[in-house]
Amino acid sequence: MSGGRRRRVVSEAELALWTRVVESVRPLPGRELQPITPSAPFAPETAEPKKPSPQPARTSSQPAPYAPPAPPPLAPLEHRLRRRLARGVVSIDARIDLHGLRQDEAHRRLASFLIGAQASGCKVVLVITGKGRPSAGDEPYGSERGVLRRSVPMWLGSPAARQIIVGFEQADVVHGGAGALYVRIRKGGMRR
Incomplete structure (x- = not known):
């Protein structure tokens, strides 16, 4: 063949x-x-199976092929920072309330909010997703609540978002508990 x-x-x-x-x-x-x-x-x-053809040796005068850097991994908030946020010792720099929005609109607003928060020098922001409506027993799509509650962590974990954020996790009860997320913003703009 x-x-x-x-x-x-x-x-x-x-x-x-x-x-x-x-x-x-x-x-x-x-x-x-x-x-x-x-x-x-x-x-x-x-x-007989084909043998792979050997790659030509790269000389020092040839540049290495460009590979974009991998996005940095997400890191959880430090325990001390989380405790200080819950007590109000450290203030939340900005907040956005997404509950009640459609997914596409919430995604756009979240992206522009995070970019603006990074440009403003924010360290920790609060993203309010809402907990979702309680399910009515015979829910055809299961008992899972809150589309944004499920979608926002996926958006924050995307490679594009990891260029802006350091990490995120569920907020303390005083800030909304399961219906909100603390998001730690990366300093300055990362070079791509």
């Missing part, structure tokens, strides 16, 4: 199983079953 995608070789056991499946099927009215015969994709390959 030259170039292209290599076809998978089907074993005799798989072919026998497929034959039994086809025999158990009733054809549509006016149609007939075609007999199964081993064809090229099913026949075992006799050619």
